[in-house]
Amino acid sequence: MNRSIHHFQDVHAHAASVAHWSQLVYSQLASGALESSLQQLSSERCHAFRERINKRVVQQGEAPRDSVCFAVPISMPGTVRMQGRDADGSSLYFLRGGEEFMCHMPTGMDLLSIAFDRAFFDATLREVPFADDIARLLRQPVIKVPQQRFVECRQRLLAIFSEALVNDEMSGTPARQDELEHALLGELLRLVMDPACDRHQRSGSSTQDFIVEKCHRMAMAETMSAPSVMELCERLQVSRRTVQNSFRAVADTTPLSYLRSVRLNGVRRALMSSRAGDLTVGDAAGQWGFFHLSHFAAEYQELFGELPSQTPRAARWHDA
Known part of the structure; x- marks a missing residue:
């Protein structure tokens, strides 16, 4: 074992x-x-x-x-x-x-x-x-x-x-x-x-979760031109308030903050899975729709507690 x-x-x-x-x-x-x-x-x-x-x-x-x-x-x-x-x-x-x-x-x-x-x-x-x-x-x-x-x-x-x-x-x-x-x-x-367990229980997924998941998947699929919140509302044919309430209920945050975090995580995965000579920080950021590098670096540091230039670069990951 x-x-x-x-x-x-x-x-x-x-x-x-x-x-x-x-x-x-x-x-x-x-x-x-x-x-x-x-x-x-x-x-x-x-x-x-x-x-x-x-x-x-x-x-x-x-x-x-x-x-x-x-x-x-x-x-x-x-x-x-x-x-x-x-x-x-x-x-x-x-x-x-x-x-x-x-x-x-x-x-x-x-x-x-x-x-x-x-x-x-x-x-x-x-x-x-x-x-x-x-x-x-x-x-x-x-x-x-x-x-x-x-x-x-x-x-x-x-x-x-x-x-x-x-x-x-x-x-x-x-x-x-x-x-x-x-x-x-x-x-x-x-x-x-257990006799007290209801073996006939049924529960369906919620509309709020559906909205968050669809937005998440769109952000993952359209990395270089990440859709705005208003574009997501138009595609899903729901109001901005509905989208905002959905993200608050499911993830306890705003749509903008959530989708930015998902994209920042995409940059981090790209950096950690590549060597510095093969992919620059700027190129990795651009692949996920971040083109203003000073703003990107500040947002990255706020989320992960380090600058993108401080993120370990290697072909394989090691535990800390």
Whole structure:
């Protein structure tokens, strides 16, 4: 079993270090120096990781194929928006392999995510009561579960994960790894098997989340000529007030600040993934629609706590 513990001062280096999630893109939305930690366990049929980030971030990407993915909030000092659904610190999050996702995380997030091999998960699910009901329930990305039962499950999952992270005996042999995989999956399945869990719950995505996601994707796609807020309103055929209220509800910020942060994160990824001789700061900024370099440098420093010229340049990222 592979085990690792890393600390970072950059959300992009953090995201790039999450094993098996090659499509992850994190963007820092809250200003200031970022600090994060990433603890990981990987076995043949399971990958578990706990991540803590001290700034508000938006996560997007694609869940690993041939997997099913659960996430359990350890601490969420604020509202989470997962796949357009309102979630909280006592909700279970779920993604199918290959599914695209977007998740808005509050400042100070602490999340335990566990991905299982799909064949292993399906075989285990067939052996439990209410298998068909549970399979239907897991079509939802956010699952409301009984709060006390969730707290107990979270404590056990965290104890299993933490012990396996430091104890060689818990993961040193194939038999112990098999035991660990079944223990983690068993806890999650027992949670959704609980008689108090509504296995027929349904929740749709909100219009506000739809608006924010569409604006986010347009900003990512049209980097050199980033659309203005008014242009976004015209394309979506909604009022400026609707757009403003949507960003405030979903990301606790303004449309202008959010979209500027997304573009600044794009510049930072470009700088960190290239050598200084191959891409200048000015060219990287221009690729994301920043053409007034003094204003750009000030905005970059405000968000990340450093000037773009101070950002590490290399073909590969290192943890801090």
